[in-house]
Amino acid sequence: MELKKCKIKDICNINSSSISSKDKIEEIIYLDTSNLTQNEINSLQPFSFENAPSRAQRKVKHNTILYSSVRPNQKHYGILSNPEEHMIVSSGFITLDIKPEKVEEYDAMFLYYILTQDWVTSYLQTIAENSVSAYPSINANDLGNLCFSFPNINSQRKIAKSLSNLDRKISLNRSINQNLENLAKQIYDYWFVQFDFPDENGRPYKSSGGQMVYNDKIKREIPIGWEIFPLFEGADVQYGFPFSTELFTDEKTSIPVVRIRDILDGTISAYSSEPTDEKYLLQEGDVVIGMDGNFHMNYWHDNRSYLNQRCVRIRTKAGSVISSTQIFYELKPYIKAKEASVKGSTVGHLSDKDLKGLYLINPQSNRIFDPKKIFDNILSMTIHNRQQIIQLTKQRDELLPLLMNGQVSIK
Incomplete structure (x- = not known):
C-alpha cells in the first residue's frame, strides 16, 4: 500500500x-x-x-x-x-x-x-x-x-467505514442500555418510592388504598407486611483486598484488579500476580462502589475480576427477594448525599460506619408482583450489552493501529 x-x-x-x-x-x-x-x-x-x-x-x-x-x-x-x-x-x-x-x-x-x-x-x-x-x-x-x-482516498474511506460501523454498534448498545436503565429507574420509583406496585388484584397498591405503616428506621411509611433490613443483613457485603501496588502490572494475569477508577467504565487498568482469596472475586450483577473521592457506583459485568481495597461490593443473597437493581437505587441517594457533603479540596471517604447506617426495604411479593425477577431480567440485558460494548471496543482498538500502519487491509 x-x-x-x-x-x-x-x-x-x-x-x-x-x-x-x-x-x-x-x-x-x-x-x-x-x-x-x-x-x-x-x-x-x-x-x-x-x-x-x-x-x-x-x-x-x-x-x-x-x-x-x-x-x-x-x-x-x-x-x-x-x-x-x-x-x-x-x-x-x-x-x-x-x-x-x-x-x-x-x-x-x-x-x-x-x-x-x-x-x-x-x-x-x-x-x-x-x-x-x-x-x-x-x-x-x-x-x-x-x-x-x-493511503489513497478509497482505502481511507474503506477503513473509516469499517471502524465507524463498529462505533455505531457500540453507540447503539449504549443507547439501548440507557433506555433499559431509565426503565428500571422508572419501575423502581413506581414500586419502591410511590409504592404503587401491583397488588393481588393487579391494582396500584398505595393509590388503591393499600395499608401503610410508619417505619422509624427509614422515617417514612412502607406497605404493611414489608420489612426493613440493615444493609449487612439484607445483602452480602464485601470490602476489597489490599493489593500491593508494587505488584501491579499492565501485562494480563489471572487476577484482573478493579480499582475505583475502573468502576464507572467497567474497565480493568491493572493486573496482579498476588495470591488472594476467592471472596474478593466479583460476579455479574454485583453492585460496586468506590469509597474514596468520587463514590462511583456501577453494576459489575464479569465473573473473573477481583476487587481492590477502598471499594465495596454488594451482592444479593440466595433466596432473597431483594435485587441488585433495588440495592443500587436505594443506596444511590445516600451515597450521593455523602459525596455532596464533602467540602472544598477535602477527599471524601465512605466508611464502614456509613454503610452500617444504611437500610434496605424487603418487599413482600405476590402472585403477580415479583420485583426481583423483573429487575434481574432488565439487568441481564444491560450486562449483556455492556459485555458486547467492551468486546467491540477491544476489537476496534486492536484493529485501528493495524489498519493505520497497513498491516491489515480491507477489500
Whole structure:
C-alpha cells in the first residue's frame, strides 16, 4: 500500500471560524468540552447569543473534528455529523476541517481515527504535561504539527467505514442500555418510592388504598407486611483486598484488579500476580462502589475480576427477594448525599460506619408482583450489552493501529 506523509496543518484548517456579532444569531446550541467524550455527546445547551458563555466561540460544520486542548488523556474528542444549526463549541476545543481543496485526497473520518489512536493520545498527554499552563494542555500547533501516513482516498474511506460501523454498534448498545436503565429507574420509583406496585388484584397498591405503616428506621411509611433490613443483613457485603501496588502490572494475569477508577467504565487498568482469596472475586450483577473521592457506583459485568481495597461490593443473597437493581437505587441517594457533603479540596471517604447506617426495604411479593425477577431480567440485558460494548471496543482498538500502519487491509 502506497502511503503519503503529511502534517495535519497542511490538510486541515485549524480553528477556522469563530462566532461574532456580525452573524446576527439570536440563539446558539452550545457544546462544552466536558460534554463530549470519545465521540459521545451527553448534553447540548441552548443559550441566547447575549447570555452565551464567553468560551462559546468556535463554529462547526459537517465533519468538523473536535479535540479538547486540556488533558488529552480524558479523551474529550469527536467528529460531528450534520450538527444542529447554529451549533457553537467551546474555545477549549481545537477544531479541524479538511481544506476544501484536499477533500478528494483526505477523509475526515479516517483522520479522526488516526488522531484517536492510544499512542497519539499518550503522546499529546506528554506534551500537555510539559506545557507551561496551569493545567496539562496542548495548543493548535501541537495538533497541526503531527505528521501521519495516509493511503489513497478509497482505502481511507474503506477503513473509516469499517471502524465507524463498529462505533455505531457500540453507540447503539449504549443507547439501548440507557433506555433499559431509565426503565428500571422508572419501575423502581413506581414500586419502591410511590409504592404503587401491583397488588393481588393487579391494582396500584398505595393509590388503591393499600395499608401503610410508619417505619422509624427509614422515617417514612412502607406497605404493611414489608420489612426493613440493615444493609449487612439484607445483602452480602464485601470490602476489597489490599493489593500491593508494587505488584501491579499492565501485562494480563489471572487476577484482573478493579480499582475505583475502573468502576464507572467497567474497565480493568491493572493486573496482579498476588495470591488472594476467592471472596474478593466479583460476579455479574454485583453492585460496586468506590469509597474514596468520587463514590462511583456501577453494576459489575464479569465473573473473573477481583476487587481492590477502598471499594465495596454488594451482592444479593440466595433466596432473597431483594435485587441488585433495588440495592443500587436505594443506596444511590445516600451515597450521593455523602459525596455532596464533602467540602472544598477535602477527599471524601465512605466508611464502614456509613454503610452500617444504611437500610434496605424487603418487599413482600405476590402472585403477580415479583420485583426481583423483573429487575434481574432488565439487568441481564444491560450486562449483556455492556459485555458486547467492551468486546467491540477491544476489537476496534486492536484493529485501528493495524489498519493505520497497513498491516491489515480491507477489500
